[in-house]
Amino acid sequence: MIxxxxxxxxxxxxxxxxxxxxxxxxKKLEDGTDALDMLNDTANYPLNLKFGRPKMTVNExxxxxxxxxxxxxxxxxxxxxxxxxxxxxxxADTFKLQCFQTLTGVKFMVIADPxxxxxxxxxxxxYELYADFAxxxxxxxLEMPIRCELFDTNLQALLEQADKNGINSI
Numbered sequence: 001m002i003x004x005x006x007x008x009x010x011x012x013x014x015x016x017x018x019x020x021x022x023x024x025x026x027k028k029l030e031d032g033t034d035a036l037d038m039l040n041d042t043a044n045y046p047l048n049l050k051f052g053r054p055k056m057t058v059n060e061x062x063x064x065x066x067x068x069x070x071x072x073x074x075x076x077x078x079x080x081x082x083x084x085x086x087x088x089x090x091x092a093d094t095f096k097l098q099c100f101q102t103l104t105g106v107k108f109m110v111i112a113d114p115x116x117x118x119x120x121x122x123x124x125x126x127y128e129l130y131a132d133f134a135x136x137x138x139x140x141x142l143e144m145p146i147r148c149e150l151f152d153t154n155l156q157a158l159l160e161q162a163d164k165n166g167i168n169s170i
Contacts, residue, residue: 015051015052015053015054016035016049016050016051017050017051017052018048018049018050019035019038019039019047019048019049019050020044020047020048021048021050053094056094056095056111061111064095064097064111065097065109065111068087068090068097068099068109069107071086071087071090072086072087072099072107073086074086075087085101086099086101087099088100088120089119091114092114093114094114095111095112095113095114096111096112096113096114096116096119097109097110097111098110098112098119098120098123099123100120100123100124100127102127106127106130108123108126108127108130109123110122110123110126116167117167117168118166118167118168118170119167121167121168121170122158122162122167122170125158125170126155126158129151129154129155129158130146130151132154133148133150133151133154134146134148134151137151158170
């Protein structure tokens with residue numbers, strides 16, 4: 001009965017996240033035990049199974065951001081409001097994509113958990129770091145990847161602070 005439920009939930013986009021509170025990664029538990037073996041062994045019953053949606057991979061986030069930009073541009077052009085900034089937030093049940101466009105047209109995007117608030121404030125802080133460490137760097141060229149150790153260090157510190165104390169505390 002439980003195995004049937006397991007496979008039905010997989011078919012609607014859910015994955016097994018934990019068995020008896022032990023996180024599952026792929027087909028293995030955190031301790032290296034095979035998850036299917038644990039489910040098949042009746043000596044382990046009763047089991048506490050936690051299902052949910054899988055976390056987005058980095059490639060999925062990049063793909064999502066690249067799909068968002070054309071929508072952003074179309075919305076900017078179709079808006080009856082002059083100089084509209086287009087779509088600023090795209091919310092779904094598994095993620096929130098927030099976009100911040102600077103006065104010079106540079107766009108910053110962040111993909112976060114849908115429960116996070118204050119993402120625009122975070123993007124403005126990232127823009128400040130970009131202006132301070134990338135744009136003022138004589139070796140940085142626009143439209144090129146940012147290769148600046150000071151920018152990377154300060155961005156990492158900002159993200160750690162936001163993660164530790166909450167986005168609203170930055």
